[in-house]
Amino acid sequence: MMHLNDKVPEKIGRIAELAYNLWWSWTPEARGLFRRLDYPLWRKTLHNPVQMLQEISPAKLHQAAQDSTFIRQYNKVMMLFDETMNNNGTWFHETYPDLGDKTIAYFSFEFGLHNSLPIYSGGLGILSGDHAKEASDLGLPFVGVGFMYPQGYFRQRLPSHGWQEAVYQQLDISQAPVLPVLDGNGHEIRISVNLAGRPVHARIWHVRVGRNPLFLLDTDVDENEPWDRELSARLYSGDSETRIRQEIMLGIGGVRALRVLGINPSIWHMNEGHSAFLILECIRELVAQGKNFEEASSIISKRSVFTTHTPVPAGHDAFSFHLVEQYFNGYWDELGISREHFLGLGGHEEEWGMAFNMTVLALRLSGLSNGVSKLHGEVSREMWQEVWPSNSADDVPISSITNGVHVPTWIAGEIHNIFDKYIGPGWLKEHDNSKIWLRLAEAPDEELWLVHLALKRKLMGFLRERVRSRWVNGSNDPTQVLTSGTLLDPEALTIGFARRFATYKRATLIFRDLERLQRILLDIHRPVQIVFAGKAHPADEPGKSLIQHIYNLAKHNQLGGRIAFVEDYNMHMARYLTQGVDVWLNNPRRPREASGTSGMKAAINGIPNLSILDGWWVEGYNGANGWAIGDEREFDNQDAQDEYDANSIYQLLEDEIVPLYYDRDRDGIPRGWVEIMRESIRSNAPMFGTRRMIKEYTTELYVKAILASEATPA
Numbered sequence: 001m002m003h004l005n006d007k008v009p010e011k012i013g014r015i016a017e018l019a020y021n022l023w024w025s026w027t028p029e030a031r032g033l034f035r036r037l038d039y040p041l042w043r044k045t046l047h048n049p050v051q052m053l054q055e056i057s058p059a060k061l062h063q064a065a066q067d068s069t070f071i072r073q074y075n076k077v078m079m080l081f082d083e084t085m086n087n088n089g090t091w092f093h094e095t096y097p098d099l100g101d102k103t104i105a106y107f108s109f110e111f112g113l114h115n116s117l118p119i120y121s122g123g124l125g126i127l128s129g130d131h132a133k134e135a136s137d138l139g140l141p142f143v144g145v146g147f148m149y150p151q152g153y154f155r156q157r158l159p160s161h162g163w164q165e166a167v168y169q170q171l172d173i174s175q176a177p178v179l180p181v182l183d184g185n186g187h188e189i190r191i192s193v194n195l196a197g198r199p200v201h202a203r204i205w206h207v208r209v210g211r212n213p214l215f216l217l218d219t220d221v222d223e224n225e226p227w228d229r230e231l232s233a234r235l236y237s238g239d240s241e242t243r244i245r246q247e248i249m250l251g252i253g254g255v256r257a258l259r260v261l262g263i264n265p266s267i268w269h270m271n272e273g274h275s276a277f278l279i280l281e282c283i284r285e286l287v288a289q290g291k292n293f294e295e296a297s298s299i300i301s302k303r304s305v306f307t308t309h310t311p312v313p314a315g316h317d318a319f320s321f322h323l324v325e326q327y328f329n330g331y332w333d334e335l336g337i338s339r340e341h342f343l344g345l346g347g348h349e350e351e352w353g354m355a356f357n358m359t360v361l362a363l364r365l366s367g368l369s370n371g372v373s374k375l376h377g378e379v380s381r382e383m384w385q386e387v388w389p390s391n392s393a394d395d396v397p398i399s400s401i402t403n404g405v406h407v408p409t410w411i412a413g414e415i416h417n418i419f420d421k422y423i424g425p426g427w428l429k430e431h432d433n434s435k436i437w438l439r440l441a442e443a444p445d446e447e448l449w450l451v452h453l454a455l456k457r458k459l460m461g462f463l464r465e466r467v468r469s470r471w472v473n474g475s476n477d478p479t480q481v482l483t484s485g486t487l488l489d490p491e492a493l494t495i496g497f498a499r500r501f502a503t504y505k506r507a508t509l510i511f512r513d514l515e516r517l518q519r520i521l522l523d524i525h526r527p528v529q530i531v532f533a534g535k536a537h538p539a540d541e542p543g544k545s546l547i548q549h550i551y552n553l554a555k556h557n558q559l560g561g562r563i564a565f566v567e568d569y570n571m572h573m574a575r576y577l578t579q580g581v582d583v584w585l586n587n588p589r590r591p592r593e594a595s596g597t598s599g600m601k602a603a604i605n606g607i608p609n610l611s612i613l614d615g616w617w618v619e620g621y622n623g624a625n626g627w628a629i630g631d632e633r634e635f636d637n638q639d640a641q642d643e644y645d646a647n648s649i650y651q652l653l654e655d656e657i658v659p660l661y662y663d664r665d666r667d668g669i670p671r672g673w674v675e676i677m678r679e680s681i682r683s684n685a686p687m688f689g690t691r692r693m694i695k696e697y698t699t700e701l702y703v704k705a706i707l708a709s710e711a712t713p714a
């Protein structure tokens with residue numbers, strides 16, 4: 001930030017401070033300020049104000065500092081910023097006035113905050129990012145801990161054969177909204193952990209997420225051996241040894257980082273099992289102070305909260321005992337327990353034999369655990385019943401808190417304006433109150449529809465511009481120009497499908513009966529088109545083959561250009577897609593989708609879901625706000641299930657969705673359709689925001705844990 005301070009004229013001197021607090025990204029007034037500063041550069045940097053301030057010409061900055069309209073807007077934004085940062089009347093202050101001095105530490109392997117900080121791969125990361133933002137909005141005393149991955153997750157390239165290629169790009173950290181944590185002498189702070197007999201060091205990056213800090217560990221420092229420097233280079237790449245080393249760094253190193261910073265959390269929240277070693281480190285600290293293992297673990301477990309995120313067994317990290325011994329040999333002595341006792345903490349029978357399972361470790365040692373939707377809670381209680389052998393599945397202590405999305409991040413500006421106008425400018429403050437949404441009835445059909453069409457055009461323009469600029473820059477072949485959305489018809493009913501290409505999500509389900517689909521897509525009067533996007537994990541060959549399959553169909557002229565596959569799905573694209581298509585499709589194999597959140601983003605923007613009754617949609621679907629594929633039946637035979645569900649998709653499209661979409665009145669408005677759009681917002685916006693979610697985490701988990709741990713003083 002220092003280097004920018006010299007460049008920026010005094011009158012707008014705090015604009016760098018604003019750029020380094022991601023609060024700007026979910027505050028329309030602040031976004032507007034950067035956009036106004038230099039619109040071409042704003043677009044070129046993909047909305048990255050840090051990069052923008054580095055690249056902007058000093059003349060432009062001076063011009064802005066002379067422009068009274070800009071100054072007025074700047075002053076207004078800074079006032080709002082200061083009010084937000086210093087607000088002592090937040091929901092948390094008012095609800096829990098005595099708990100202001102507590103700190104909730106939230107650990108996650110990935111954080112999806114903004115595309116200028118690419119340290120996420122998918123749903124888990126987006127959820128962590130949204131969680132952190134809402135924690136700031138509600139005034140929670142909160143600190144996040146994660147990794148700075150200088151190469152992030154991979155960028156996806158689709159050559160003309162359609163087999164996904166992974167490209168890793170070195171992030172220019174100076175252009176990311178992160179600053180190193182320094183000690184009093186201006187030196188970078190270091191922490192270290194012992195990895196199989198050798199200390200590995202990490203620096204700490206500070207990200208400002210509204211009122212709260214997020215600290216990111218980074219092992220790319222001079223003191224480390226080359227292999228160790230690479231440890232935090234990439235997210236989810238590498239073998240299980242890299243993974244256990246990363247998890248030791250996150251769990252144990254993360255606790256040490258907070259201690260070095262003088263932060264002593266009251267609550268330790270593990271978002272997914274990756275960070276579960278943190279509990280062992282907290283226990284070790286107490287054992288070092290003279291407690292025995294039982295006493296220490298009983299104290300720490302009362303302060304520990306664990307959230308599990310998937311019912312898919314492979315989604316739970318398990319390490320061979322051999323590997324665990326290699327890294328923890330000696331550590332169990334410090335805990336005052338035996339090797340057998342230690343291995344037993346995570347012991348779990350995997351398909352390939354007994355192993356150390358991070359979810360089991362977290363479940364055993366956390367006082368409170370939860371799944372991420374009601375159905376996922378049920379499935380998790382069954383799945384992990386063996387951890388509580390004397391309980392029936394119903395009594396397994398895993399509760400559920402259904403996921404949500406951070407509304408200010410995911411709502412389109414144009415929809416935001418409609419809410420301002422018809423619900424009232426205070427709608428965001430109380431958007432988890434379902435009563436206020438009744439006022440949406442006052443928004444005229446015409447207005448909702450026109451705004452939706454504008455967002456749809458924006459999406460099509462975004463897709464075309466991406467392909468065009470890639471093509472012009474010589475990195476693209478004509479096939480890609482064809483498959484990436486240039487043939488899409490802005491008038492046609494547009495279905496969106498964007499997610500990770502894990503096989504249980506059944507991306508190709510809609511192609512099961514190609515002829516029937518062809519008839520639906522190619523209807524001359526009522527055409528339908530589908531936009532796909534998503535990455536497969538670099539080691540997931542079946543996932544990559546699904547992508548290739550769809551890519552080949554997109555090339556095929558028999559489908560008439562009605563299928564597009566857009567490469568390199570990320571948060572930036574997710575905003576355009578979930579705001580600009582007509583229907584959001586989701587067809588996982590029930591009950592594998594723990595929650596899903598992209599459908600929530602669509603729903604609050606008035607885009608109805610067409611989805612399997614899995615994850616959040618079992619709770620969201622009310623018969624009038626979208627469509628349910630199939631029913632809640634689960635077949636033993638996967639092929640029969642696929643047949644049944646695909647048939648249901650075709651039937652819904654043929655009998656309900658397509659006719660309703662094209663049923664226009666004399667003004668060209670599809671009244672029945674707009675009614676579903678409106679109901680999608682009205683019913684889902686109060687329920688599936690992080691506003692409702694964080695209040696539940698606070699009341700059901702954080703505050704309960706604080707009270708439990710205070711009842712038994714250390």
Ligand SMILES: *Cc1c(COP(=O)(O)O)cnc(C)c1O
Nearest residue numbers: 122123499570571574596597598
């Ligand atoms: C919201 C989001 C996700 C999560 O989507 P699911 O519905 O859980 O599949 C994944 N990736 C990106 C980039 C997102 O924005």
